[in-house]
Amino acid sequence: xxxxxxPKERTKIPRQEMPERDACERAHDFGEVNLxxxxxxxxxxxxxxxxxxxxxxTRGCPVGVKVREVxxxxxxxxxxxxxxxxxxxxVLPAVTGRxxxxxxxxxxxxxxxxxxxxxxxxxxxxFVADYERAAGAAGLPExxxxxxxxxxxxxxxxAGLSCAGDLILRGHEVTVFEALHELGGxxxxxxxxxxxxxxxxxxxxxxxxxxxxxxxxNVVIGKTITIDELLTEEGxxxxxxxxxxxxxxxxxxxxxxxxxxxxxxEFLTRVNLMRAYDAEHYxxxxxxxxNRSVAVIGGGNTAMDAVRSAVRLGAAxxxxxxxxxxxxxxxxxxxxxxxxxxxxxxxxxHNPLEFLGDDRGMLTGMRLQKMELGExxxxxxxxxxxIVGSEFVLPIDVAVVAVGSAANPLVQSTTPDLATNPWxxxxxxPYSFRTSKQGVFAGGDIVSGAATVILAMGSGRKAAASxxxxxxxxxx
Amino acid sequence: MSMYPIVEARFxxxxxxxxxxxAPRIARKHQAGQFVIVRAHEHGERIPLTIAHASAKNGTVAxxxxxxxxxxxxxxxxEAGDSLVDIVGPLGKPTExxxYGVVAVIGGGVGAAIAxxxxxxxxxxxxxxxxxxxxxxxxxVILENEMxxxxxxxxxxxxxGSYGEQGFVxxxxxxxxxxxxxxxxxxxxxxxxxxxVAELTRPHGIPxxxxxxxxxxxxxxxxxxxxxxxxxxxxFACVDGPEFDAxxxxxxxxxxxxxxxxxxxxxxxxxxxxxxxxxxxxxxGSQ
Ligand SMILES: Cc1cc2nc3c(=O)[nH]c(=O)nc-3n(C[C@H](O)[C@H](O)[C@H](O)COP(=O)(O)OP(=O)(O)OC[C@H]3O[C@@H](n4cnc5c(N)ncnc54)[C@H](O)[C@@H]3O)c2cc1C
Ligand SMILES: Cc1cc2nc3c(=O)[nH]c(=O)nc-3n(C[C@H](O)[C@H](O)[C@H](O)COP(=O)(O)OP(=O)(O)OC[C@H]3O[C@@H](n4cnc5c(N)ncnc54)[C@H](O)[C@@H]3O)c2cc1C
Ligand code: SF4
Ligand code: SF4
Ligand code: FES
Numbered sequence: 216x217x218x219x220x221x222p223k224e225r226t227k228i229p230r231q232e233m234p235e236r237d238a239c240e241r242a243h244d245f246g247e248v249n250l251x252x253x254x255x256x257x258x259x260x261x262x263x264x265x266x267x268x269x270x271x272x273t274r275g276c277p278v279g280v281k282v283r284e285v286x287x288x289x290x291x292x293x294x295x296x297x298x299x300x301x302x303x304x305x306v307l308p309a310v311t312g313r314x315x316x317x318x319x320x321x322x323x324x325x326x327x328x329x330x331x332x333x334x335x336x337x338x339x340x341x342f343v344a345d346y347e348r349a350a351g352a353a354g355l356p357e358x359x360x361x362x363x364x365x366x367x368x369x370x371x372x373x374a375g376l377s378c379a380g381d382l383i384l385r386g387h388e389v390t391v392f393e394a395l396h397e398l399g400g401x402x403x404x405x406x407x408x409x410x411x412x413x414x415x416x417x418x419x420x421x422x423x424x425x426x427x428x429x430x431x432x433n434v435v436i437g438k439t440i441t442i443d444e445l446l447t448e449e450g451x452x453x454x455x456x457x458x459x460x461x462x463x464x465x466x467x468x469x470x471x472x473x474x475x476x477x478x479x480x481e482f483l484t485r486v487n488l489m490r491a492y493d494a495e496h497y498x499x500x501x502x503x504x505x506n507r508s509v510a511v512i513g514g515g516n517t518a519m520d521a522v523r524s525a526v527r528l529g530a531a532x533x534x535x536x537x538x539x540x541x542x543x544x545x546x547x548x549x550x551x552x553x554x555x556x557x558x559x560x561x562x563x564x565h566n567p568l569e570f571l572g573d574d575r576g577m578l579t580g581m582r583l584q585k586m587e588l589g590e591x592x593x594x595x596x597x598x599x600x601x602i603v604g605s606e607f608v609l610p611i612d613v614a615v616v617a618v619g620s621a622a623n624p625l626v627q628s629t630t631p632d633l634a635t636n637p638w639x640x641x642x643x644x645p646y647s648f649r650t651s652k653q654g655v656f657a658g659g660d661i662v663s664g665a666a667t668v669i670l671a672m673g674s675g676r677k678a679a680a681s682x683x684x685x686x687x688x689x690x691x
Numbered sequence: 692m693s694m695y696p697i698v699e700a701r702f703x704x705x706x707x708x709x710x711x712x713x714a715p716r717i718a719r720k721h722q723a724g725q726f727v728i729v730r731a732h733e734h735g736e737r738i739p740l741t742i743a744h745a746s747a748k749n750g751t752v753a754x755x756x757x758x759x760x761x762x763x764x765x766x767x768x769x770e771a772g773d774s775l776v777d778i779v780g781p782l783g784k785p786t787e788x789x790x791y792g793v794v795a796v797i798g799g800g801v802g803a804a805i806a807x808x809x810x811x812x813x814x815x816x817x818x819x820x821x822x823x824x825x826x827x828x829x830x831x832v833i834l835e836n837e838m839x840x841x842x843x844x845x846x847x848x849x850x851x852g853s854y855g856e857q858g859f860v861x862x863x864x865x866x867x868x869x870x871x872x873x874x875x876x877x878x879x880x881x882x883x884x885x886x887x888v889a890e891l892t893r894p895h896g897i898p899x900x901x902x903x904x905x906x907x908x909x910x911x912x913x914x915x916x917x918x919x920x921x922x923x924x925x926x927f928a929c930v931d932g933p934e935f936d937a938x939x940x941x942x943x944x945x946x947x948x949x950x951x952x953x954x955x956x957x958x959x960x961x962x963x964x965x966x967x968x969x970x971x972x973x974x975x976g977s978q
Contacts, residue, residue, distance in 0.1 A: 394909070396737075435779060435911055439717060439720060439780065461913040465925055467925065471925075472948060474947060477916070481908060485908065489736060575947065575950070576948070576950070577947075625911060
């Protein structure tokens with residue numbers, strides 16, 4: 216182990232920067248932007264940690280990753296042990312290290328952040344997970360003896376995958392049903408390759424397969440098989456519903472039906488799941504972005520992913536149109552920063568009023584109104600108000616609507632005894648994840664509304680514990 | 692990787708092929724009016740196709756594919772023993788089946804085949820079913836015998852008069868409406884045909900249902916690409932449809948949206964023709 220530096224020395228070390236590919240180069244392909252820490256950078260950054268007695272970082276992490284212990288193992292050069300320590304709380308560290316909004320979670324809580332920059336926990340986490348994967352050493356944990364109980368998981372996003380991973384360890388038979396032809400949920404159809412290589416998700420899924428999890432793609436629960444059939448004919452004793460918040464919201468503005476107007480889900484699905492960026496080898500077309508003007512409406516991670524995909528598809532101009540101010544952008548800071556360096560323009564405080572088209576029904580522009588910030592609203596964010604007489608037309612060829620998503624009703628509508636809230640999300644107990652229907656549990660975005668990967672994963676794991684208890688005691 | 696074997700494949704008309712595919716779960720659940728989404732190969736696109744027939748006993752579903760572009764033409768080169776990489780379903784809402792009285796079922800082109808299961812179900816529910824089947828020319832009339840057996844009266848219309856009566860399906864529908872009482876119309880075919888039917892029945896106030904064919908990706912309500920304006924509201928054809936009240940549908944925007952990819956599709960088809968020759972155009976007659 217390295218000699219621990221005195222705290223004062225530690226705070227003198229600047230936060231280590233994530234090496235990234237040059238913006239000019241990366242903006243033309245879908246290869247990953249961040250290159251990852253090497254061992255030296257990871258060690259250097261770990262030295263900054265004050266190894267607090269009461270680590271605030273762990274409390275800031277939704278699944279309570281033992282950051283301090285991980286950091287200490289990294290400093291000791293015990294990377295595989297650090298990986299095992301991470302996996303005690305987090306089964307997808309290679310994913311979360313890349314996509315967690317660290318600034319509002321672990322790093323947001325880190326005490327160093329009060330006076331200096333917080334420890335780059337996400338980067339260290341990613342380093343450890345990538346090291347483990349490269350070493351081919353993500354040791355498969357021991358499985359408990361078979362219990363003879365069978366569980367169905369609906370949806371293969373982070374919530375479903377992490378629940379499956381825990382249940383298989385406890386000796387249950389687990390089948391994951393996925394509606395699409397590829398596994399991973401938003402991790403594969405939403406978040407682009409340049410931010411989260413699909414290889415990583417596939418690797419995690421392969422590990423689960425090796426542990427004995429069954430995966431069935433092309434099964435839409437509620438259509439191909441109902442929840443009731445899973446509990447009867449298919450012989451499952453419990454079902455975990457993790458279908459995500461996949462229903463796209465539209466603006467309901469005039470002209471939204473014009474050719475060239477997409478929901479972010481459609482745009483990203485075509486790019487990611489259907490590999491539209493590789494038109495040489497794949498068939499799914501996407502209305503050409505090359506040399507065109509593309510405007511993405513919204514300010515979250517989804518909007519950033521869409522606009523940065525448009526840059527890579529060759530857009531002449533790629534813009535974010537967002538109603539509120541720059542401070543209010545809900546996306547991860549890193550994504551905003553990356554988007555800017557890749558040449559994305561930000562039209563903050565602009566609100567779309569109408570899409571305009573030609574006589575062939577193709578988009579030609581968007582009428583926008585400028586906004587100013589007024590008094591704070593219920594959410595504490597300053598409410599944008601229109602500036603009178605500020606309307607103008609922005610010529611564009613492609614518009615992507617990325618203003619959020621809602622609950623997909625497929626499962627709920629065919630399972631009448633499954634209680635939902637007024638917005639259509641499934642009602643589940645926050646601790647036991649039980650729904651109104653015996654044997655049925657639910658978690659992830661379909662319960663919480665659109666949230667984060669780590670929250671979905673955390674709920675999948677807690678649900679697994681609760682499902683295990685139910686299968687063991689039979690008490691509902 | 693999952694694979695779905697094709698157990699039967701035969702041409703019904705030039706470029707129109709019947710394929711039965713092993714998919715027991717879908718076969719068991721299918722109801723008239725529902726569809727599947729398939730992918731032909733690992734790098735293929737997802738395309739929607741109506742389930743023309745399902746046999747729960749054999750665990751198969753049948754699709755009837757008209758070769759109009761790259762993917763459909765490629766599927767039509769497949770034979771029994773080949774497989775599809777993906778098939779998911781049954782998707783969409785089933786046709787609403789009740790005893791309405793006299794129902795006119797109109798099928799244009801391959802739409803005739805798509806309408807077939809609904810015609811059978813309507814007949815079973817006690818309706819008198821009048822079928823009008825339209826095609827460009829005699830060679831393209833498909834499932835005539837099946838349709839005849841399933842309906843009370845069958846009228847065949849061809850554009851060139853080479854078979855049945857000469858004219859469009861709307862001519863026959865107009866004639867029937869003038870002659871007798873029609874309680875409901877179900878029209879499936881090219882969008883322009885469905886639009887013409889809607890305009891024809893609107894003044895008579897005859898409830899009319901059409902099966903829309905917007906471009907789809909996932910088929911589960913996730914992408915919104917299949918959105919159509921119905922009664923001024925955004926509806927997703929894959930989960931809220933594909934059948935809608937014809938008098939509420941905004942056909943103009945549907946037709947425009949379906950054209951968005953035309954250039955790319957043509958390029959893909961040209962490239963496909965360069966690499967696949969002869970096999971594509973063999974029909975049972977020419978073998
Ligand atoms: C573009 C985009 C970028 C994002 N970026 C980030 C980020 O940087 N950081 C972050 O923390 N979070 C991010 N998020 C949010 C995060 O991805 C989600 O909160 C998380 O994926 C939710 O996980 P889940 O398991 O609940 O659902 P999902 O990941 O949505 O998975 C649900 C799965 O269930 C399947 N399914 C749905 N219905 C059925 C059915 N009836 N039968 C069978 N299968 C079904 C779906 O096809 C899907 O595969 C992003 C989201 C999007 C859309
Ligand atoms: C609910 C539904 C049921 C259908 N049932 C049948 C059927 O039983 N038999 C049949 O032959 N055809 C059916 N179609 C149409 C069929 O899906 C298209 O012909 C097919 O997708 C064309 O693909 P392609 O690559 O061969 O041609 P392309 O060259 O890609 O396209 C030709 C035309 O097909 C349409 N199209 C293209 N891609 C899609 C897509 N992903 N989804 C929908 N339409 C698309 C476009 O309007 C385009 O102009 C159905 C469509 C829908 C929506
Ligand atoms: S899982 Fe996310 S929030 Fe938790 S420590 Fe890792 S990066 Fe931070
Ligand atoms: S709060 Fe910051 S300094 Fe303290 S243990 Fe956690 S990462 Fe280290
Ligand atoms: S096909 Fe994607 S929502 Fe209907």
